[in-house]
Amino acid sequence: xxxxxxxxxxxxxxxxxxxxxxxxxxxxxxxxxxxxxxxxxxxxxxxxxxxxxxxxxxxxxxxxxxxxxxxxxxxxxxxxxxxxxxxxxxxxxxxxxxxxxxxxxxxxxxxxxxxxxxxxxxxxxxxxxxxxxxxxxxxxxxxxxxxxxxxxxxxxxxxxxxxxxxxxxxxxxxxxxxxxxxxxxxxxxxxxxxxxxxxxx
Numbered sequence: 001x002x003x004x005x006x007x008x009x010x011x012x013x014x015x016x017x018x019x020x021x022x023x024x025x026x027x028x029x030x031x032x033x034x035x036x037x038x039x040x041x042x043x044x045x046x047x048x049x050x051x052x053x054x055x056x057x058x059x060x061x062x063x064x065x066x067x068x069x070x071x072x073x074x075x076x077x078x079x080x081x082x083x084x085x086x087x088x089x090x091x092x093x094x095x096x097x098x099x100x101x102x103x104x105x106x107x108x109x110x111x112x113x114x115x116x117x118x119x120x121x122x123x124x125x126x127x128x129x130x131x132x133x134x135x136x137x138x139x140x141x142x143x144x145x146x147x148x149x150x151x152x153x154x155x156x157x158x159x160x161x162x163x164x165x166x167x168x169x170x171x172x173x174x175x176x177x178x179x180x181x182x183x184x185x186x187x188x189x190x191x192x193x194x195x196x197x198x199x200x201x
Contacts, residue, residue, distance in 0.1 A: 020181065021095055022048045024122045024195045028091035036089035038079055038111060039097035043067040052091070057082060079107045087116045094123040104156075108168040118200040121169075127180065127192045128155040161192045174199045 022045070028035060033052040037045050040056030041063050056074035058064055067074035077083045079097060092115045098104050108123065115121045156164055162178050169176070173196040181191050 018045050021093055021122055025091050033090040035091045038094045043072045046072050082110050082114050084114050086113055088114045090116050090119045092121045099126045105168040112169050115198050117198050119198050121196045123194050125192050126155045127158045127161055127190045130157050165194045169196055173197055
């Protein structure tokens, strides 16, 4: 059921997430650079990278299968234990994954671990106007196919998004940028993009 739900969202061509994310990742779309897309789904971001070596990771066997059928380099694995060495990617992307897990900080730390010095981590979180950061709570969303699903959403209060990143990203980034956007997605579509540049060696 999780695969079916995720697939419906992945095939939603109206979401602006790929273009928004690529805007931050574009400086790393160069020959010799490696881009790691964690929670890559069906590999929608892959087609945006024309020069970099795009690689994907997803915990869903169905997503990995679909990616491999079209020739994408994708492995199956968990965001909590990414199966690559430290400092493996020039740019690490993680879109629409942290929304749905309970223990976000260790996941962010793992994304940061595989980011090279001088590289960039780009991830998205769901934000809320609330004052307190709650563990995932269920919301009812449309799946794009006429059905509805109860989905766990981890919502970070807007005022905490940048502080949350600073707490989870160790060693401290050279720069952190946040962008808050709204679309028609999960929970009203309040998405915060966090862009962190890792200090050079």
